[in-house]
Amino acid sequence: MTQEEKQLREKDNLRRSLGRTVQTLRRTINANINEWGKEKPKFMTLTFKENVLDHEVANKEFREFIKRLSRRIFKKQSGLKYTCVVERQTRGAIHYHVLFYNLPYIKFEELLKVWENGKEQRGLRINAIESIDNVGAYVVKYIEKDIQAMKNGYDTKTGKSAKEKNKKLFFQSRGLIKPTERALSAKEVAELERQLIDENAVVFEAQHENEHVGKMTYKQIKKVISLP
Template sequence: MKGKYRAYNIKTIETSSYIEIYQYETPIISKVKENETSKSHLEFLEVENNKKSFEEMNASEQAESLSRKQKHYENMRWEIARLVDCNFDSQTKFLTLTFKENEQDIAFTNDEFRKFIQRLNYRLYKTKKATLHYIATWEKQRKRGAIHYHVILFKFPFIKVKELQTIWGHGFVKINKVEVDSLENHGRYLSKYFAKDLDIKEHKKKAFFKSQNLTLPIVKKFSSTNEMDLTNKNVIYTNEYTQKIPIFKAFSDNGSRNIEFEDRTVKYTKIKKD
């Protein structure tokens, strides 16, 4: 195999409030990436250019693509919750942007959202350098199909709503301070907006956005013959489940590679930090 690979059977993900532990029955073999610890597990990449577009797929391929990517986006919700937990502060706001016209073209609205972020960044910080801290997604209104945007803004300074609406320039804006009963629930509460309309987001080029200056969860992967010692730890949730892992076999006569699957048991533990 080309490149560097490593095997691990334990993965931990640490945020401001929690430590999550995944213990795998069968080791995972992964390729080592440069600067891996500095990269987020939250990837906002959609269909690669060398793959079929959603419109080019037949019905069965579209169904398979939707099922696969829906699980990806559902998992992404928890990645977003972790990002919120790592970045939440007293200045965090929740912003909704709407269009006065019934805009339904994702390419157009995404471009307008991008330009809004640039204008807002310059208004607040007087620089074209990306300084805003944010996560965002779009949503379609069920009845009209009108697109609007949900944005979580971290370290966000005060700005008058009227001025914010002028900077947006397309319609109504609503901004609120996030009020949740406890700090550790912020991520779970806010991430629910990113799990909406998964069925129609799957084949779009860009469904989620984030700034590149966010604090990321600390992810560690290592091998151990012993289970982790959780004595005196504040364990708030445990679960054991089975996942399918691919087993690659020899190539078939037509040149395609045969793939079979086997079960792997995963033990998940979530610990609340003191």
């Protein structure tokens, strides 16, 4: 195998891997929304005052923040259920977008204090998620630029190959619900939709191109339960 053929194979394998990453991330998020108690899911953005470029430094700060916040809530270093995607802005600054599945209400000032930990001033935004048809797609959009850059096989900022970057696209807590996947025929899919879609169902649908199988349709069916 020539060096060029080897590089093409590595690039193709990377594209496949990134495609699976996006699918796994989106499905896992949708499987865990509203499944961890009565707390509304919350979406938090964490930023540094300084333009932090070192991924090891930034990721360590994020992990320590999760431990401090867990101790604040559960009196131990674990307990929070979350998904975090790492966004790298054009200037290289690292931001964290965190979807918490079981974070109770905490005053903003207290949250910010836990994030800053007596160090530099930092940024924090948080909102409860009231109604988003497809939370998984909403969260994934924050890493679309990095996904595309890695598919192209290079880092637009450093010129290094995707393999050399060694950057994590997302973090997730342990113990999250894993979505169940089944392969169905077109007839079976139609029958399943007939059973699930009624006047109490909200359907979210999107299409995207897959380089291996062509156009794909993603459909999420959500049951709306009316309270008495």
